[in-house]
Amino acid sequence: xxxxxxxxxxxxxxxxxxxxxxxxxxxxxxxxxxxxxxxxxxxxxxxxxxxxxxxxxxxxxxxxxxxxxxxxxxxxxxxxxxxxxxxxxxxxxxxxxxxxxxxxxxxxxxxxxxx
Amino acid sequence: xxxxxxxxxxxxxxxxxxxxxxxxxxxxxxxxxxxxxxxxxxxxxxxxxxxxxxxxxxxxxxxxxxxxxxxxxxxxxxxxxxxxxxxxxxxxxxxxxxxxxxxxxxxxxxxxx
Numbered sequence: 433x434x435x436x437x438x439x440x441x442x443x444x445x446x447x448x449x450x451x452x453x454x455x456x457x458x459x460x461x462x463x464x465x466x467x468x469x470x471x472x473x474x475x476x477x478x479x480x481x482x483x484x485x486x487x488x489x490x491x492x493x494x495x496x497x498x499x500x501x502x503x504x505x506x507x508x509x510x511x512x513x514x515x516x517x518x519x520x521x522x523x524x525x526x527x528x529x530x531x532x533x534x535x536x537x538x539x540x541x542x543x544x545x546x547x
Numbered sequence: 548x549x550x551x552x553x554x555x556x557x558x559x560x561x562x563x564x565x566x567x568x569x570x571x572x573x574x575x576x577x578x579x580x581x582x583x584x585x586x587x588x589x590x591x592x593x594x595x596x597x598x599x600x601x602x603x604x605x606x607x608x609x610x611x612x613x614x615x616x617x618x619x620x621x622x623x624x625x626x627x628x629x630x631x632x633x634x635x636x637x638x639x640x641x642x643x644x645x646x647x648x649x650x651x652x653x654x655x656x657x658x659x660x
Contacts, residue, residue, distance in 0.1 A: 532646050
């Protein structure tokens with residue numbers, strides 16, 4: 433089936449550092465979404481992207497929808513301890529039919545921030 | 548709390564029993580989705596429902612699993628004759644329309660003894 437390759441798998445950084453993670457696919461996406469999941473909780477939506485080339489910020493977070501519509505990245509600037517968690521990319525693949533509602537998820541990036 | 552509500556948060560069942568997981572979408576949302584998450588993995592799509600209709604069930608196992616979203620009341624994910632491999636976290640999400648961003652509940656953690 434369709435796959436999203438998310439990297440890196442995990443990151444260990446110092447507080448204050450910037451972070452970058454990305455997702456790539458062989459399929460074209462209509463939307464890209466970035467979520468953060470804390471232990472024992474559900475994913476929380478961080479940023480939603482709708483157009484190729486779109487660059488959107490949410491506080492210290494910035495994400496971009498790749499021009500080819502097959503990739504996206506998420507940057508976190510000046511990381512703080514509460515940024516710890518698992519970050520997932522997800523998107524709606526341009527597959528037509530009744531699959532327009534289905535979200536395909538990446539494998540996640542585990543972020544650890546040392547104070 | 549206007550978010551997606553799931554219950555129970557934890558459910559323990561013995562092999563062969565039935566599991567019923569409930570989801571109430573966010574206020575104003577009529578599109579509901581169910582996903583399954585195994586430890587250290589991303590979420591895998593199971594089914595997409597809109598009031599009284601199943602839109603896409605391409606991720607549902609062919610046997611033992613069913614889902615509904617009645618006109619009144621929460622969406623239900625039902626697993627009959629559970630087996631150990633059904634142990635996972637099951638998440639529900641809702642959206643205002645089919646291709647709009649989905650907002651997730653905190654999940655039901657199903658454990659099979």
